[in-house]
Amino acid sequence: MQSLRVIFAVAKKDIATLFRYPTWFISVIIWPLIFPLLYILTSFAYAGPDRRGLTVFQRVAGTENIMGYIIIGTMVWMAVNITMWNYGGYLREEQLRGTLESNWLCPVNKFSILLGAGILSMVLSIMFSLVGIIEYRLIYGIKFTGNLFEWIIVFLILFPGVYGLGMIFASLILWAKEVNAAVNVARGIMMILCGITYPIYIMPNWMQFLAKFLPFTFGIQAARDILIMDKTLVETVYNLILCLGEGVIFLVLGMFIFKSVEKRVKISGSLERF
Amino acid sequence: MEKAIEIRDVKKYFYSKKRALFKKTEVKEFKAVDGVSFDIYKGEIFGLLGPNGAGKTTLIKMITGLLLPTEGNILVLGIDVVKETIKAQRNIGTVLAGDRSIYWKLTARENLEYFGALYGLKRKEAKERAEMILERLGLSEKADQIVEKFSTGMKQKVALGKALMPNAPVLLLDEPTLGLDPQSAINLREIILEFKREGKTILLTTHYMEEADFLSDRVAIIDSGKIIALDKPDNLKKSINEVKTMKLEIMGTSYETIEGLKELEKVENVLTHYNQQRRTFEVTIHHEDGESIVHEILDYVLKKKAKVLNVNVEEPSLEDVFIHLTGKSLRE
Ligand SMILES: Nc1ncnc2c1ncn2[C@@H]1O[C@H](COP(=O)(O)OP(=O)(O)O)[C@@H](O)[C@H]1O
Ligand SMILES: [Mg+2]
Numbered sequence: 001m002q003s004l005r006v007i008f009a010v011a012k013k014d015i016a017t018l019f020r021y022p023t024w025f026i027s028v029i030i031w032p033l034i035f036p037l038l039y040i041l042t043s044f045a046y047a048g049p050d051r052r053g054l055t056v057f058q059r060v061a062g063t064e065n066i067m068g069y070i071i072i073g074t075m076v077w078m079a080v081n082i083t084m085w086n087y088g089g090y091l092r093e094e095q096l097r098g099t100l101e102s103n104w105l106c107p108v109n110k111f112s113i114l115l116g117a118g119i120l121s122m123v124l125s126i127m128f129s130l131v132g133i134i135e136y137r138l139i140y141g142i143k144f145t146g147n148l149f150e151w152i153i154v155f156l157i158l159f160p161g162v163y164g165l166g167m168i169f170a171s172l173i174l175w176a177k178e179v180n181a182a183v184n185v186a187r188g189i190m191m192i193l194c195g196i197t198y199p200i201y202i203m204p205n206w207m208q209f210l211a212k213f214l215p216f217t218f219g220i221q222a223a224r225d226i227l228i229m230d231k232t233l234v235e236t237v238y239n240l241i242l243c244l245g246e247g248v249i250f251l252v253l254g255m256f257i258f259k260s261v262e263k264r265v266k267i268s269g270s271l272e273r274f
Numbered sequence: 275m276e277k278a279i280e281i282r283d284v285k286k287y288f289y290s291k292k293r294a295l296f297k298k299t300e301v302k303e304f305k306a307v308d309g310v311s312f313d314i315y316k317g318e319i320f321g322l323l324g325p326n327g328a329g330k331t332t333l334i335k336m337i338t339g340l341l342l343p344t345e346g347n348i349l350v351l352g353i354d355v356v357k358e359t360i361k362a363q364r365n366i367g368t369v370l371a372g373d374r375s376i377y378w379k380l381t382a383r384e385n386l387e388y389f390g391a392l393y394g395l396k397r398k399e400a401k402e403r404a405e406m407i408l409e410r411l412g413l414s415e416k417a418d419q420i421v422e423k424f425s426t427g428m429k430q431k432v433a434l435g436k437a438l439m440p441n442a443p444v445l446l447l448d449e450p451t452l453g454l455d456p457q458s459a460i461n462l463r464e465i466i467l468e469f470k471r472e473g474k475t476i477l478l479t480t481h482y483m484e485e486a487d488f489l490s491d492r493v494a495i496i497d498s499g500k501i502i503a504l505d506k507p508d509n510l511k512k513s514i515n516e517v518k519t520m521k522l523e524i525m526g527t528s529y530e531t532i533e534g535l536k537e538l539e540k541v542e543n544v545l546t547h548y549n550q551q552r553r554t555f556e557v558t559i560h561h562e563d564g565e566s567i568v569h570e571i572l573d574y575v576l577k578k579k580a581k582v583l584n585v586n587v588e589e590p591s592l593e594d595v596f597i598h599l600t601g602k603s604l605r606e
Contacts, residue, residue, distance in 0.1 A: 009391035012388075013388050016384065017379045097374070099376065101375065104340055105363065106389065108360065269332070269340075
């Protein structure tokens with residue numbers, strides 16, 4: 001009960017702060033439009049003037065709906081990315097501001113603070129995705145398949161992985177401030193591995209192997225199956241289960257890393273600003 | 275008397291690694307708190323006085339459970355802070371790092387209600403308590419304004435308000451008046467005395483000797499991680515009764531000339547501070563002899579063709595106690 005109250009209070013505070021400075025709202029409208037455009041236009045360029053090349057890509061990707069294919073990939077990626085930036089940097093940001101210690105002084109399990117910290121990123125991710133879907137439909141004319149229930153399932157199976165990843169990053173960045181560079185590299189590698197604009201089997205074997213350790217690889221696949229390929233949940237159950245299973249492992253790993261970092265900073269005293 | 279806080283042989287060592295390419299990493303040990311023991315009684319204001327870097331904040335952080343002691347035990351109301359951190363934290367309200375410890379992008383009220391939630395208050399309780407505290411700290415009018423625009427003194431008050439939310443019996447205040455203008459500092463000291471009247475136990479750190487003297491029932495003087503004296507302020511001052519303090523303001527001289535004063539017999543300590551504005555040297559001299567030495571000192575200065583603007587023979591202050599014990603001034 002007490003934990004729920006803490007989680008809620010943290011989320012409420014973050015959301016209140018965000019809404020007080022609403023310039024971010026422009027990016028919610030603009031980014032979902034711009035981000036996939038880069039890949040869509042690139043694919044058109046490679047396809048040649050009469051777009052003959054697209055048939056090759058369609059065969060590789062397994063769908064006629066190339067734009068939809070790219071858009072789903074970039075949409076999931078955007079959610080992952082927002083989480084890594086916002087949630088991943090959360091504790092460090094509190095630390096730089098000077099408020100982290102104030103939170104740590106309170107008689108609560110510090111893990112509830114971390115849990116609450118992720119909620120804003122989730123809300124933002126959902127907002128980006130919703131605005132995206134509306135824009136793609138209206139502006140790009142994409143036809144989405146599946147029903148609301150299936151969409152929610154897709155979101156839910158992606159949730160633990162995204163949340164867990166945020167926790168892992170939040171903890172690591174707090175522990176070793178200089179790992180920021182490493183985090184950026186990790187971000188880049190993940191972006192390539194999980195196949196946001198191409199099927200992963202076009203990558204070399206060792207890369208495909210690594211890609212299978214990321215829940216997002218399967219999550220993106222499942223999202224494509226449901227949202228543009230008109231498959232049922234049962235038909236993509238393999239992707240759903242792997243995404244969820246690996247996601248839960250990410251969550252557990254996140255919790256574990258947080259606990260160990262929590263202990264370390266108590267010894268090194270690196271909760272304060274620098 | 276009943277003990278509120280018990281500190282037993284507490285040490286905190288920090289280790290820093292020096293990494294260099296192709297060389298073995300060196301581990302350097304730094305003793306921030308080096309074997310400290312004392313008790314704080316229920317209902318008293320206990321002052322921890324020491325210069326910057328003495329280990330005051332480190333000690334407070336160990337009491338609050340933010341830092342793990344390298345060695346030793348800390349009990350707050352009988353609860354071991356290391357073993358039962360959360361339980362101990364319920365009994366402590368803390369102000370650390372003053373104005374930076376609150377959210378500048380929230381209002382004063384939002385700050386208090388937020389921390390109320392983290393201290394386990396129910397929504398309604400948190401609202402009522404926040405209202406009461408805002409009133410009491412004189413923040414009611416600005417309660418719903420964003421903290422960002424507040425003065426340092428007001429931010430400091432919000433930070434204090436946050437520490438009051440749990441209505442905990444023990445208050446830890448780390449340099450509560452740091453950076454405040456004199457009037458706000460006086461206000462805050464009044465408020466701290468009110469808490470004492472309500473029966474709270476207060477540990478207060480400061481590097482202002484007047485503050486420690488004025489507020490504290492007992493003072494511990496800390497330097498380089500060690501407690502070098504602990505008593506009532508009056509007793510501390512009495513303890514150096516045989517030491518007399520003389521303050522001079524001199525113009526047209528140099529540090530070297532003043533250093534020469536140390537050669538005089540019965541002079542114990544000479545501390546010099548150059549006042550940029552007045553272009554004068556403010557010299558504090560500790561000596562063990564009453565009358566004749568005043569002559570000798572003035573003689574010496576006049577012989578060096580310096581101009582004496584002011585001579586004061588003063589009662590010893592806590593700063594003098596510190597100087598007597600360490601040979602250096604608190605403000606360095
Ligand atoms: N996390 C830390 N790691 C390494 N050294 C630290 C850390 N925190 C404090 N110190 C050092 O310990 C000493 C005591 O610091 P502190 O307790 O903040 O002093 P005070 O509050 O009395 O000014 C200082 O020399 C400071 O540099
Ligand atoms: Mg300090």
